[in-house]
Amino acid sequence: MKRIKTPLEQNGFQRYSSSGEIVHYLRMFASIAAPLARLDCIGHSAQGREILALYCGDRSKDPHAAQQKLRIMLVGSQHGASEAAGCEALLYLIRAVLSGELQCLLEDFEFMIVPNANPDGRERDSSKNGNDVNINRDFVLLSQPESCALDTAVLRYQPMVVLDMHESAVLKRKTLGLEGYLTDFEAQFDIACHPAISENLRNYAESQLLPALISAVEARGLRAQRYIREITSTKQPITHGDLTMRTFRNKAGLRGALAILLETPMEPKADPHPTFRNIAVRMEKQWNCLQALLRVLHLQCQPILATVMRDARFSLPRIMPLNGSYVRRAESPQALITLRRRDTRQLESIQFADHRAIAAHDFLQLPSAYIVQAHKDVFADLFARHRIPFTTMTESFEGLLESEVFAGGDTPEYACTVLDGYRERAVLAPGSLYASLRPDTARLLPLLLDPRSSSSVFQYPQFTQLIAARQPLFVARMFDQDR
Ligand SMILES: [Zn+2]
Known part of the structure; x- marks a missing residue:
């Protein structure tokens, strides 16, 4: 099969892939790679665009073997054009899995890939959907068709692992930027950590998956860390990410998946970039993290299957915390975080109160x-x-x-x-x-x-x-x- 170009490659990295081009690319792979690929429409956006999932799996050898395969759901660009690189990296992955060097992964994995989770946002040059709603805060109400589509897809495909791919601007113009700093990280990962998520899942993600993932990304030359929530002030305490069911990863975790958030940085728009908004570099970071994740999942396939199958979907807890909050770490109440000076671009270590411990409360029988x-x-x-x-x-x-x-x-x-x-x-x-x-x-x-x-x-x-x-x-x- 001749190497098919992604829409981004076709346009020479001069602009992001459009929602229409993505649909076309997915349809083409679904047709040429059948029966390894199948395209499902999992919903329609607020403005009526199709939300597509490309299912990639090989059931040719043994129809029952699928039960032992790791089902992985990969979701790109929930935040539309504002965080476009995840989608572009997933289009690379689709090619690598269906006609390239990663096809061997189908022996152990099945993929459900939703590259363009927010097609309206991509067309409107926005992080929000066509109703101007942040989809990744809508998993409690499910008031938007995009969040409904993702949530229902988790239920229907029962993935054991979910990856939610994001980006973050290093220049926060209205907050940290005013103090003269940029954030400085290359890749960060959070896990679904609402304390009501099965303890086995949370423990596995924190003690096994996350450390391996961070090492695997660092082996590829990117500094990686556990996610630190957006730093808006040098006076704030640092925490990890959201602790409610509003976000996709926590909802997927509560539905029994090992759910992970990826975030890579975006350099300031005003900097000179070799490609449109530096998309080639941004995509490379996401693609590196994606490959690192797949490598780790391959190594940890059996324990992940055992952890997910043993626990989350088949047990009924007797008591459960309704809430979690971040509290000061008793053993290390301060943390040094590296920021970059906006003017000189020099690195500087700043001391923050470290509130990355999670306390569960409001236990309910x-x-x-x-x-x-x-x-x-x-x-x-x-x-x-x-x-x-x-x-x-x-x-x-x-x-x-x-x-x-x-x-x-x-x-x-x-x-x-x-x-x-x-x-x-x-x-x-x-x-x-x-x-x-x-x-x-x-x-x-x-x-x-x-x-x-x-x-x-x-x-x-x-x-x-x-x-x-x-x-x-x-x-x-x-x-x-x-x-
Ligand atoms: Zn985002």
Whole structure:
């Protein structure tokens, strides 16, 4: 097969690949590489563009062998044109896996590749979708078609590993840049670290996968580190990334995947660059990290399969923390971080308070089911978006119910303040929604439905206003199976 050029190569690195060119490239590979490749439309963007997933796998030898293969989902450019390099690197990967030097990986891996997760953002030269929403903050509400498509794809393909590929500008014009500094890193990785994610998954990711990944990237000549959240001030403490279900990686982790975030840097736009916005260099960094990841996954294939299969999807936790927060590291309360002076471009070590320890709190004993007694249409809709199975009770029934009395009001922070607890046997009228906790939903339901959770829908105004002040919440936990 003759070497096919990616859209970026075809245009000589003069601009990013367009969403239309990406569709064309994926269609071409799906047709010439069948049956190793199959193209699935997993949804449509806010402006109606197709969101495509290219599935790459070889089931020719033994149709049952697929069960032993590692399923890997790779997601590029959730942040559209603002972070375009992940998509471009995934187009390289597709070629390498289907017609090039990485085809041997299909003996052990199956890929689900979504190179252009935000096609509107790519066309609008934006990080947001066609509704001007940041998709990677929408995995609680799932109000946007792009986040719905990714979340549903995780459920449908059941990947064991998920990679979410991002970039970050080293010049934060409105924050750290004003203090005269640029950030200085070459590659950083975070793991899904919401403390409600299965402990086995989090431990494996932190103690096995992450160190190996960082070494593998460094062996390729890039300085790599565990992710440090955007530094906007030299006075702030440093932490890792988001600890809520709003972000794709945490949602995928709660759905039982080993989920990883990759971020590589973008040099200031105003610098002279050999290619359009330095895309060749940016893509090379993403491509290097991608190859390092695949190498590590290949070496760790068996333990990852064992960890993911043993635990996350088939166990029902008994207690679970609703929240996590970053706290000061007891053993090393300060950290030296290297920044670059904006004027001289010299490196400088700056001392930061180190808040990279994660504390889990608000532990909840898990019920057998959640009952929704009011606003049923709203919640039926929410459950449907998250693909959470539920039934509508056709008869009245009795059960031991537990809920809280909240302050209510307009602002989420105040409205979600607990005033009192409530626990009693009650008779419920027909029409209530009943969602039982199953291994695949047990971690999602409490986070979504408990106003004390920072990942709860009640943190958003349209749900906050449904909380009736000083009354037991209409969403209750049920502790037995009296139906
Ligand atoms: Zn991003």
